[in-house]
Amino acid sequence: MNSRAAWLLALLCVARCGPALAHSAPNSFVKLSFLAQSVRAEVLVPESELAYATAAERASEPFAAYLLRHLAAETPQGAAWKVDVRSFSHTTYLEHAYLSAQVEFTPPAGASPGSFVLVDDAVTHEVRNHVVIVLALGAANPELLGALQYPARRLAVQRSAAIADTRHASQK
Amino acid sequence: MKKRWLVTSIFGLLIAASSAAQAIDESCTKPSAGNGQVAVVMAAIQDLEKTLSAEQRKSLERPFVRDSAIRWSNLPVGITPRMGLRLGDLDEKQNHAARGVAAAALSACGLELLDEIRIADDVLKAVDERKIGWDAGNYFISVLGTPSESKPWMLQIGGHHLAYNFTFNGGREGATPLFFGTEPIRFSAAGIEYEPLVAQSAAMSNLAQALAKQPAAKLSGTFTDVVKGVVVIPVPGKMPTGGTDTGFPMSFPTGNSDRGILYGALSPAEQALARAAIESYASLPGAAITSPLVAAYESSAALAETYIGYAGQPDLGARGSYVRIDGPRIWMEFVVQPAVADNTRLHYHALWRDKQSDYGGEIGH
Numbered sequence: 001m002n003s004r005a006a007w008l009l010a011l012l013c014v015a016r017c018g019p020a021l022a023h024s025a026p027n028s029f030v031k032l033s034f035l036a037q038s039v040r041a042e043v044l045v046p047e048s049e050l051a052y053a054t055a056a057e058r059a060s061e062p063f064a065a066y067l068l069r070h071l072a073a074e075t076p077q078g079a080a081w082k083v084d085v086r087s088f089s090h091t092t093y094l095e096h097a098y099l100s101a102q103v104e105f106t107p108p109a110g111a112s113p114g115s116f117v118l119v120d121d122a123v124t125h126e127v128r129n130h131v132v133i134v135l136a137l138g139a140a141n142p143e144l145l146g147a148l149q150y151p152a153r154r155l156a157v158q159r160s161a162a163i164a165d166t167r168h169a170s171q172k
Numbered sequence: 173m174k175k176r177w178l179v180t181s182i183f184g185l186l187i188a189a190s191s192a193a194q195a196i197d198e199s200c201t202k203p204s205a206g207n208g209q210v211a212v213v214m215a216a217i218q219d220l221e222k223t224l225s226a227e228q229r230k231s232l233e234r235p236f237v238r239d240s241a242i243r244w245s246n247l248p249v250g251i252t253p254r255m256g257l258r259l260g261d262l263d264e265k266q267n268h269a270a271r272g273v274a275a276a277a278l279s280a281c282g283l284e285l286l287d288e289i290r291i292a293d294d295v296l297k298a299v300d301e302r303k304i305g306w307d308a309g310n311y312f313i314s315v316l317g318t319p320s321e322s323k324p325w326m327l328q329i330g331g332h333h334l335a336y337n338f339t340f341n342g343g344r345e346g347a348t349p350l351f352f353g354t355e356p357i358r359f360s361a362a363g364i365e366y367e368p369l370v371a372q373s374a375a376m377s378n379l380a381q382a383l384a385k386q387p388a389a390k391l392s393g394t395f396t397d398v399v400k401g402v403v404v405i406p407v408p409g410k411m412p413t414g415g416t417d418t419g420f421p422m423s424f425p426t427g428n429s430d431r432g433i434l435y436g437a438l439s440p441a442e443q444a445l446a447r448a449a450i451e452s453y454a455s456l457p458g459a460a461i462t463s464p465l466v467a468a469y470e471s472s473a474a475l476a477e478t479y480i481g482y483a484g485q486p487d488l489g490a491r492g493s494y495v496r497i498d499g500p501r502i503w504m505e506f507v508v509q510p511a512v513a514d515n516t517r518l519h520y521h522a523l524w525r526d527k528q529s530d531y532g533g534e535i536g537h
Contacts (some may be wrong), residue, residue, distance in 0.1 A: 024415065025397040025509075027403065048396075056394070059437075094220040098428055099392065126393050126394050127395075128391070128395050128399050129395055129398060129507075131403055149399075151425075152423075
């Protein structure tokens, strides 16, 4: 099998062999979209790993309330942003069951929405191998902004020029 | 290892320590041509190249750059395609020559592990018919850079459940990253019983069981995979990328909190179990590659700062069982996960990293 054949096999897997990805414990993803006054995020949390995290805390509140205890944003100087969990739904990604939350982060008056500190330990406070992968949407391909793994729970996020340009282009 | 299932609980932990050490020796029944000596490995590569077509040589030879070096994984080939010369595409003469390269670089234990992990993939192919790449043929060999007795280059041998990454002439010793795993844990093929990771699972479980009575050894949290392994990155609407060592270089725990118990706090018998566990991993590459690392890991100064921790069941009998050796340089993990082809069973992942010399210290951000 040459590399082309290997990639064709990989593409075939998109449709037919998702469960094999269970070979890799599923991670969380935070997909950020930068708006003029706020930042919207799709927060994808794998249910299998979330179950370990909530069990460890004996947490029984609704998912949105749980998420608000573990997800936040701050200015680089430490001022809290407003966080709204607008909705959430169950979904699957590559055959793993996920909770998908639509979240809006709004900076305090005068703060730029292009620079903040994302705080997330919804799963990582318990699952030691779990990784939160933070991506910026808007460009042709998502831009990897960084990742969080225990004990890290804070990631400095800076909107890049590429993302900003794409946003302006899409508004024209 | 063939027909070698250790039953340690009968004999007690002290005997288990010697059993684990003996297990490693007994497993090395196949000859190793070079034990990792660079000149012998280079000669074996030259012998292989003589058997290849120009196109095959292009597959074998890749640049020694970060993007090539980090392209190893613990995912099947259908999920994370590998680069290099595919062993399943070689004719008998070429396969013999490729095996000569492996025999030159690996110890007898390491060569046997390569053979048995590949057989395990063929066993899975019969159990799980999804087109995801279970196949003993889906193992690859690559030479990164130009083989030399003085300048840095890499040899990679791996596939679904194995990643040998050996760097020669690097700024540091180059045995790691070294990932290995198996599903099934035990199996029979052509009338022979196999348990590829028996030496490492026995050594790690012996160690964890010995330490289980000491609260300081217990790690907090849950472990569903190795901690410093590969990461899959999602691409909306597309196949995810990554599944390789994109997170390198890694950060590691610091301080003395939640890292387990210090080696110096262990009894002599427990310390022997810890060293046996280290050597069960370090015995896989050829001695020329691995000996300096074992010496570094087992120096008095290094052991004085080495922690051993576990989580889950110390006997490694359930998912989430985890053992880790974490020193100034050493990072060895062993985790028990649900099996994938048959999720009523279990499978193992193991990872050896060196905090200073992954990729021979030659690969940066």
